[in-house]
Amino acid sequence: IAGITQAPTSQILAAGRRMTLRCTQDMRHNAMYWYRQDLGLGLRLIHYSNTAGTTGKGEVPDGYSVSRANTDDFPLTLASAVPSQTSVYFCASSRGEFDTQYFGPGTRLTVL
Amino acid sequence: GQNIDQPTEMTATEGAIVQINCTYQTSGFNGLFWYQQHAGEAPTFLSYNVLDGLEEKGRFSSFLSRSKGYSYLLLKELQMKDSASYLCAVMGNDYKLSFGAGTTVTVRA
Numbered sequence: 001i002a003g004i005t006q007a008p009t010s011q012i013l014a015a016g017r018r019m020t021l022r023c024t025q026d027m028r029h030n031a032m033y034w035y036r037q038d039l040g041l042g043l044r045l046i047h048y049s050n051t052a053g054t055t056g057k058g059e060v061p062d063g064y065s066v067s068r069a070n071t072d073d074f075p076l077t078l079a080s081a082v083p084s085q086t087s088v089y090f091c092a093s094s095r096g097e098f099d100t101q102y103f104g105p106g107t108r109l110t111v112l
Numbered sequence: 113g114q115n116i117d118q119p120t121e122m123t124a125t126e127g128a129i130v131q132i133n134c135t136y137q138t139s140g141f142n143g144l145f146w147y148q149q150h151a152g153e154a155p156t157f158l159s160y161n162v163l164d165g166l167e168e169k170g171r172f173s174s175f176l177s178r179s180k181g182y183s184y185l186l187l188k189e190l191q192m193k194d195s196a197s198y199l200c201a202v203m204g205n206d207y208k209l210s211f212g213a214g215t216t217v218t219v220r221a
Contacts, residue, residue, distance in 0.1 A: 042213040103154040
């Protein structure tokens, strides 16, 4: 592993189903983030974690949850997916909360 | 709230110069970032400005004026591979990034 990986690359999901998007980094960065990117809206922060064991809400947290059990992993869970959660999801990490953020390759999620 | 504005699209010719402007009104300021994003790919870091002035990195330069809430990204000697979206992002008092919607640059031969 080099940098940040995300899985799956893409997914089609039925509304109401539960889904976890995975994010792993091997840079020993303290801070991690989840964004969604929608056409014309740019990247919007969903949840973040400044360090292992802590999480916080971003601009658009409703319908999403995260956990940060260790430094490397930061999964994003949709408890009951809805069509408005159709988007491209990017995970990012930074050494500290005020440092440059580096992005994973993204997960394209379609909720039908 | 955060308000970050940048043009939606720009077109330029290979070898030319393009300037992408970004204006912002945010709750506090702890730096401005520019990212490049090719279609279907992740954003990649280009530059960071926290003090007024020009930062130069090869063919790319970024300028910041904090008093005017203004930045620009200058792309010189445009190449076809520079066709991409360019994202302006401001770090506010909470150390979180707020992104503009992005400027899609198309380079024509």
